[in-house]
Amino acid sequence: MSAVSQHHERVDSTRVGVGLRHVHYAEALAQTSHSVDFLEIHAENFFAKGGVIPTFLNALSEQYPLSIHGTAMGLGSAKGIDPAYLTRFCDLVNRVNPILVSDHACFTWGHSDDQPLHAGDLLPLTYDQASLDILINNIDRVQQALGRQILIENIVSYVDHRSDPMQEAEFLANAARLTGCGLLVDLNNVLVNGQNFYPGNTSQYALNWLKTLPAKAVREIHLAGSSAVAPGELIIDDHSKPVSHACWALFQQAIHLFPGAATLIEWDNDLPTWARLQEEADTARFILSQTLIEEML
């Protein structure tokens, strides 16, 4: 796929970005000197064809490299991806020419009472051959429609996958190998799944998980934090806290494993100030530069 290779050169591992949310729109545009290298926007927030959104998007794309992150495509949906949704997604990507395009390894489209619907959430796949076939089929379709590579991201699942025929990381690795898609590794999601289903052994679980992936396929890392819960309860993927200590520690290991990946701070709920968000990006950049220095010495 020639279009894929054209975009490979455009992102490097020293890039640190932040996820842009509505409350920070004005500050992001007003900022003249940037402490972030790129912004990641949620695709669906920019689907509107008119009003202020296209104007804002133009201004934003003139000021920052953008990454487009879908939250609704449901690449693992057995029902397929809604063509109208895919058209809107492609239109947006063509308008912005982003440095990266990504969505999740989950399903979103389904039926209820014989009516088609969108679940509005990232729902878990069963990690088996049938789900893999569906996923690679949909990824192929999207990559052909876009004419470029997409990245797929691991999700938090509240369902126990320990008895699935494949492990999640193996499943994602297969999808990357069979489609040429890239991988977006959300380290917080790996840790949350580990804490929910592999308590007491989370760090080792997470490291093994990362080591299962083909290093060259990993092109982006998400860093985040989640709210604490009472013992015995499942941790919810709310991305509402600063990056956790465990996540920073895993990041240090991930940098060595995936030297080609860009880094993004993702904070979705209970949003901090724009300045605070940039502090998180500064911390990521500091860890990255320390690691690079260590490798040079």
Next chain:
Amino acid sequence: MSAPSQNTPHHTLHTVEHRLANQRQSALVTDIFTKSSLSGVPERALSIYQQNLQMTAARSLSISYPVLQQMVGEQAIFILAQRLLAWEKPVTGDWADWGSQLGQVIENSELAIEHPYLADIARLEWALHLSGRRALTTFDRTRLPLLTEVDPEHLTIKLQPSLAVLESPFPVQPMWQLHRDSHGQHDLSEGLEIIMQHREHTHYAVVYQHQNKPKADPIDAQQYSWLLGVQQGMHLAALLDTYPGIDFARWLSQAIEHQWIETILSPR
């Protein structure tokens, strides 16, 4: 490269395993939306997905209906979102497209007894929400000479798709404006005062996009009927005959200034 044209997997998968995966996925979706137990997913996992759905739906309404949320409060919006999910399912993958039936849900709720105008406030705010997201086509001024060159029976005016007209027994536009401008400083009783000042009328509003922002203005009955006629594709001669009170030259100038018109259509 164009997007595929059908909602089926790229290479059709017909295996039994694929059908089972489809059934499994639909069972989970059904469990989440209808609180059934078809999927075999444990209750504690299912309840998280159900709570996520409710929270996301409520957040979506608070974005699409910011003034209504100021008027009724977050808790009421949360409950309305739950009820709306039973009426109207999200289908497009963009939560901004979901919520058109909120007015109807309010009309069937306890709120309608004491605050019967709220359903129409919701309808006005949904029209504003849609208007603010629609693409606007710049009016083609080169079509203006057609008005003198072509028989009005062969001319129609195409309005911007972002324009909508509404009627209500309540003065919803001034009420909506009061609450929007005050950022939640006014309580519902002040809206009632506006109703008392404007009672015994039917009220009309036009919603449109101007300079990239949605706007709502009050209009009178004649302007409403005229706009409705234009929207329904009545030709200009019929419009002028039906609504002789409309000063067409003045209306046209105002319509162009407000970006209401997309183009003037004639057979040639």
